[in-house]
Amino acid sequence: MRPFAYQRATDASSALQALAAAATGNSTLTEASVQPLAGGTTLIDLMKLDVMRPATLVDINPLAAAWSAINLDGGNLRLGALARMSDVAASQDVQRNYPVIAEALRLAASAQLRNMATLGGNVLQRTRCSYFRDVSYADCNKRNPGSGCAAMEGFNRSHAVLGMSERCIATYPGDLAQALIALDAAIEITGKSGVRTMPFAQLHKAPGDTPQLETTLSPGELISAFTISGRWPRSVYLKARDRQSYEFALASAAVALDVQNGVVQDARIALGGVATIPWRAREAEAQLRGQKFDDGLAQRAAEAAFAGAKGRKHNAFKIALGQRVVARALHQAAAMEV
């Protein structure tokens, strides 16, 4: 691991001041020479692998007193970005009103990691593409822009079938982001000019010609909170993976339904493990709205979710698997007693 400087913020303004150095030059957020340190479970990992090489880490954990609350106020949920994954998964308010969030967190990583890792760090985790994480491969457009993509013709079993570009086919690996996208969450971002809010769906960028630019955050900005309007007790997160614990998704679905007298009034579906960014399946949602829920409808919606999918040599199985995950998640959500 390369040497780096460690600074401990005392509050938001000292964190922003220390991070301001990152706003200079053309660096992207994830290449920035100054990085915020939350749980460190992604950042330190990638520094050990020499994939990320920040000169300075700014420890933002002292901000947890202000930025880790879990508040259900009326019908709205606010989650501090420094809340630990395990605390949010264990919250009775979250389990009762947003089971899709509790389950996405419970099925992520391991108990030890969830005790360390924060929500903000979770949504900013980087791809598990093995060519990205192994610096002995020169050709990775995400790590080394313009160098090519070893995964295109290489071993691409874990890679994306939706949202790829000619430059990058890496999968977005996290679980929580799918739940947040499905619930139309917003994020609060704190920067030197104050606090701004944007739809969570605008955080991640599809790879296009610049796979190294992964988010719309600017260097020096911090995610401070996530907010969700309304309650979604009829919601499910289903994750298919190679083993039942401590493994990333091969295909996952976050589903939230509003069903009245057997008819779907509203449907929200997001896909994980299969796309380059947390993926909202709007075509599938459109199939469901206003229709009586049954097996055929769930299957048609699942097929619509993958209508634009394209498999490669090793990952084409994800299309059929993903469809089954969506259909099963829809059945589970429809059958919930709320």
Ligand code: FAD
């Ligand atoms: P850090 O490592 O501290 O930060 C990650 C990145 O976000 C860094 O670039 C950091 O600078 C930036 N950052 C952190 N907080 C903020 C903020 N508030 N504002 C702006 N930037 C910020 N995740 C899953 O979802 N599902 C899994 O199945 C899963 N399995 C895993 C298995 C293993 C073996 C490991 C090591 C990780 C796994 N993870 C999984 C990923 C894990 O959940 C993430 O590493 C963790 O959530 C990151 O949170 P953190 O607080 O440790 O982030």
Ligand code: SF4
């Ligand atoms: Fe790099 Fe993306 Fe290709 Fe993986 S898929 S090698 S991250 S460019």
